[in-house]
Amino acid sequence: MNFAAPKGTRDILPPETAAWQYAEQCFADICARFGYKEIRIPTFEQTELFQRGVGDTTDVVQKEMYTFLDKGKRSMTLRPEGTAGVVRSYLENGMASWPSPVRLYYNLTAFRYENVQKGRYREFHQFGCEAIGAAGPAVDAELISLLQLYFQTLGLKETSLRINSIGCPVCRGTYLKILRDYLQPHLADLCANCRERFEKNPMRIIDCKESRCQEITQEAPSQLEYLCPDCRTHFDGLRGQLESLGLAYAVDPRIVRGLDYYTRTVFEFVSGFVGAQGTICGGGRYDGLIEDIGGPATPGIGFALGVERLLMELAAQNIELPGTQPMSLYLAVSGDHQDEAGVLCWKLRQAGIAVETDLMNRSLKAQMKYAGKSGARYALVLGDDEAASGAGRLRDLQNGEEKPVRLSELAAELTQTTTR
């Protein structure tokens, strides 16, 4: 074998593709129930969109983007996430004039040049939603409830929702100052990473897994204590909404999303099964993003759901998604009747029946073996007798029972028996 799928990418093969189709279809159905319409956006965008949208200082932009010059010497980047592209499209297509809020969902691949590990790929799949134009906490609760319903519908037994508020630019500024003041005396005791974070993004220190850093941050002031009145009202409003919807959640001040655009509400659905990459789904409010990329100040909120991680979680919880529908009929051919078999298959398929037949001139026995392995519900042999009489025996492969059937009535017969 000379070629292999590039590092961090993988082939998704049958029967796994059937589970993907189911997960996708189910997500589309739930989104429709909440009024979210599908949007499809380009796989790559101008690099600057992500620099301004996702944020120049983030790891994602600084070291994980697939960036290249096109033949016109324009810097392009394979999307590392979906929100920036959706918001660009919102502005470019004047969706501000659509009935508000604009509710969109997507199913896309994203690309990040990272070291691969469990639940983390360089090309990965995200389902996501964006609700643009509504400022109050009701949208936040709507999106979270959408996710909850999706997980519930798939059959996920345990979901762990964590929420936090990281404030707005105003109260975050004052909070960061207070946090720095608190950490300053302990600066020498922090790990090397955290000493760097101190200037760049001190909030991430709270998220550090080093035990020494955790001890220090144990007593650190929390953003939640320093929310401005508006952010406080918003957060309390969300909590009230979640409670009245009966959605269990935990407030986790350690949730600090790594993308610059997040404001106020941030949330995660976390799993214990996916390894170190426990976040199946992450999202939050981005009230400054649209302005950041050149539009009018417009509130928005969204989430992205890691499809690979979701499917891993389902597997870990022993939840099987429906697989490929097997054929309803295998048409075996005996003797020189391939042409008649082909014609019969064609008629059956036009009538909506899933049917396979031999294409390799195999022995009848080999064909029956194949039919058994294929999971087909029924088999029927087309040979000299059937070709002459126009009638055959329909064999139920689950119990071996056979019953006579006229070939001309096969479609009706199969439609009846398989839908019953």
Place this chain on the structure above:
RNA sequence: GUGGGAUUAGCUCAGUUGGAUAGAGUGCCAGAUUGUGGCUCUGGAAGUCGUGGGUUCGAGUCCCAUAUCCCACCCCA
């Protein structure tokens, strides 16, 4: 960018202190008296032992490099 483990048939894996044509299970294909699957039996195809160097009379086995996979740090979905 850093660290640990791995890489032998399509898949899961054996392979002794370095020794002759590299094995098993499973899967695939074919057959077990001429028109019927699952069980059983028989046979067959299928490997540049990740790749490139080195040590040696001799390397799947030892050494170096490199790629890829898995896991973790970091970060995120």
